[in-house]
Amino acid sequence: MAYIPHTEQERQQMLAAIGVDDIDDLYGAVPAGVRFPDLELPDPLSEMEVMDELQALAEANLEVKHASCFLGAGAYNHFIPSVVDHILLRSEFYTAYTPYQPEISQGTLQAIFEYQSLMCQLTGMEVSNASHYDGATALAEAVILALNHHRGKRSKVVLSPTIHPHYRQVVRTYTQGMGLTLTGDENCENSPKELMALLDEETTMVAVQYPDFLGNLEDFSELGKAAHEVGALFCVVVNPLALGMLRPPGEFGADVVVGEGQPLGIPISYGGPYIGIFTTQEKYVRKMAGRLVGETVDVDGKRGYVLTLTPREQHIRRDKATSNICTNQGLIALATTVYLSMMGKTGLRKVAELCFHKAHYAAERIGALEGYSIWNKKPFFHEFVVKCPKPVAEINEALLDIDILGGYDLGEDYPELKDHMLVAVTEMLSREEIDDFTDALQELSHD
């Protein structure tokens, strides 16, 4: 049966109501010449021919399975146990979102509840939502939470310059027109001490990244305390995988912990879909955007799961809701849940330690090369900055010829760091690959 929503009679009635004779008249404002441009499409192909063409396109791509990847900068190449995909392929779980009639989907709700529990354990926080779109939007939602916490009476947000540059851009886009002052990230050298000096009674939130975009690990305890002294919220952006071995931000006073969940079992596939982790303390739960699954009992006393604390925000208050985010990354949250369940506490720690040790091995070797030096003066996790003897783009182009994906060119985001490369090392790289990378860098420094 064809699905035709309107009858001809209904269409005529609608046109009459708006005083138009013909549907085509509605397009009158579009110049006739561009209304139906010639698309110059090729002739139709058979399915077999289409498959050949797509296959050729796919093979023209260099993906991480056939390369050594030293590129990170927010998206990391980690091993994904096959059970993750296996569970994702179960059609019972097929949805990108929180279900619209949630309570009938007990399995989905239980998976989200477990996701939330795992995120709380990782971050050391009391409450997690069912996830956001990605790390950047999660940070923007943290800003919105802080603004609502202060009922719009504070308008200054202090951002560390070593929060991912894209995240800071998204925060600016998200909050444009709200009359906020976003400050702190003008100078890439701004440390917690400089950020502390910017805190005042106007500050709604201060946000930092841990490990930061340039790989460094800082002690943020004092900054957190200083934020609380002026009544501001303290937000920490994390790499959740690093928390396998690092102290959770909940232990040093974070009010909100957000981050990109991609390292936990999500492939790096052309930028997404990713998943935004959003956790906070219970006292802020009613200001938190998104979905929240709770555990309860039914009339027979049996365990069950429900969406909780949402009616007020999205269903009833509507225009007064603190955020219009009403859903989550359902399938991706499931993937991270399966990943973390598979790895367990010990497994996750092992992955984090492998990344840490391999990265430090690489840094030691690269630092010893003529013409190169390691920029980081503080402890780092699995990413570090290399000062190079020539433009990073030039080095990366040469590396690509031997199937090595070089590090991130920092010059664009941090003009002070021109000719500096951000190198990421994960458990996926063998010692041999690291040595090959180092040898290639050495060779490239000569000519």
Add this chain to the structure above:
Amino acid sequence: MNFPEDLKYTESDEWIRVEGNLGTTGLTDYAQDQLSDIVYVEAAVDVGDAVAKGEAHSAVESVKAAADIYMPVAGTITEINEALAETPELVNSDPYGQAWLVKFEISDPAELDGLMDQAAYMKHVEEREG
């Protein structure tokens, strides 16, 4: 339902008790009955804020609805009932007593004349009950 004679009422179901220049406000018995079990009360203002007539000073949430609570007349907030955060159910059990929401200094006493007395409010309730 109980609607004390010494109070004034708004069309949006708030009451106000006037003592000198000081106003105390909360939700009426009818409002709490319509909302059913109240589970959350949150102030939307701070002490010292000047709040206009009709502007929200609090939000309450029940098991079936959420609602903003408005100022019956303009005033400057002098006190907020912090205890309700822990015991929101008082709005159901003692709407005119322990469950007052905010106290404030009345900015313009003339605004009180626009409010309903007990008889007018009871009629307002009856009309909606059909």
